[in-house]
Amino acid sequence: MQTIFAYRQGREANFGIAQEYIAEGFAPDLNSMEVQDRGLLKEQTQEALKIFKANYKDESFSSTAGSAERVNTVVDDAIRQYHRNVHKDYLFFKKNMVTEAEKIHDRYISILNLLISFSERSVQDKRENHGNFVKNLLIKSLSSNENLENISLRRNLKWDEEDTSVWQWFKEFVKTDDEYKQYQNLAETTFEDDKALLMHIVKNIIFKNEVIDKYMEEQDINWTEDRAIIKSLVTKTLKSISEEDDESDLEIQELSYNWEDDKEFFIMLFVETTKVEAEYEELISKKTKNWDIERIAATDRIILEMAICEMINFPSIPVKVTINEYIEVAKKYSTPKSKTFVNGVLDVIANELTDSGDIRKSGRGLIDNK
Incomplete structure (x- = not known):
């Protein structure tokens, strides 16, 4: 959108x-x-x-x-x-849309590397004993993973060139954190202690600290938009690490189960929505009585057009699934009243296009369309 x-x-x-x-x-x-x-x-x-x-x-x-x-x-x-x-x-925009989406995975990898970098800084910090963090089993699992290492080197996602920033974050936000101090004071740590600390650093420092957040925004214009997805990928990775696993068994999360298919879907949705914009605006205007099409929020018009495009051009996606998805998009990106507006307009248009034969579903797309 x-x-x-x-x-x-x-x-x-x-x-x-x-x-x-x-x-x-x-x-x-x-x-x-x-x-x-x-x-x-x-x-x-x-x-x-x-x-x-x-x-x-x-x-x-x-x-x-x-x-x-x-x-x-x-x-x-x-x-x-x-x-x-x-x-x-x-x-x-057609090309950049895919490129920007793929950057989400790069940011995810870079956050995993930031955890490793924090551990490396703890080794270099001679003023305090960071023994428990140095020996953290999850850090060891991340550091020893060949797949993570290869991706990081290939895409240049290490933090080597940002040594000053990483040092600052470690000294000001990590080593001074109360939970980190409690963790360091443990006589002996368990695997669950190690995991809990990294989850805390991710959730309450990396993704909540204003200084780190501002830095991330400066590096990536879409950081604010993508933050929740990146955080989810990182936490899923940490949760998936088992004490019994070999370091090489660490599973790096994918952007989607089948990125090539998803990429094709994104491109086609963009192409088809832009191609028939005028036709859909006319259709929308007919179903929005007492609404001037020019006064409808720009985001709402785009949401409606994308939804209609998806219903017509993707026969394997059920109509109700499309409507529900774009209602959620309206909740997140548009005005407080948009979800009701989008729901009502799409419901009427979907029925009309189904009756006229413009919407033709097959396979999975027939589910819940009766």
Whole structure:
């Protein structure tokens, strides 16, 4: 959803850029020796803008309505520029959507490495005895895992270049933490003690500390959005470590059970939603009595269009599953009233599209659709 929203924001920006281009096309030439008819230039600017706004969505449009050839030429150039920029953004967001999603896994790996880095700093800290943390069995399991090591090296996800920050975090937030101190004071630690400490560091220091959080946001614009997923992957990894396991048995979590299929789904949903946006807006407007389509929250419009696109283009997904999923999206990303609005509109549209045959489900998609 964020990608489609960003794409549309970019499209609006391109619309503004095209209008600026038109205005510049009729700006007085200050270097010209000829007298500039500023009144005429202003009139031609308004004329060109009017033609552009009425026809900019048609990429093949060629203006003949201008009072002068210059007006037609500027309008045509502005439309070509607009569509060229929109297409460039489309390709960027289509690719970037997948790239940004894959970064979630990189952040997950980097947090596992941060735990290892904290342990390494404890070894280097000669002022205090960090014996229990140095011997932590879960840290040993992470440090000895070849898969984690290979992924980290291949993607450059170690903390070696951030030594100053890691040292600061360890000294100011880890070693001064009350639970860490209690753990260090234990005469002997159990495997469960080791696990409990790492879970505490993850939940209450790495993912709650404002300084660390700010650093993560600076490194990754999507950190705030992805934080919960990354935290879940890290905690699942720690919980999965068993005292009986060999270090090599540590299971690195995947972004999904079948990322290649999910990636294909994301791309197709993006492509199909952007492809038929106008058609869906008309469908939505018919089912939103007393609502001006332009006044509906931008996120709600995107949510509705994506849901309709999914219902039509993915026959194996039950309609009720789609509606429920996008209600949850509305709860998280839109206004307090959005969930009720989205639920009501999608329910009506789903029934109509099913009756008309536009929604055709098969296999698993037939579940709960009666």
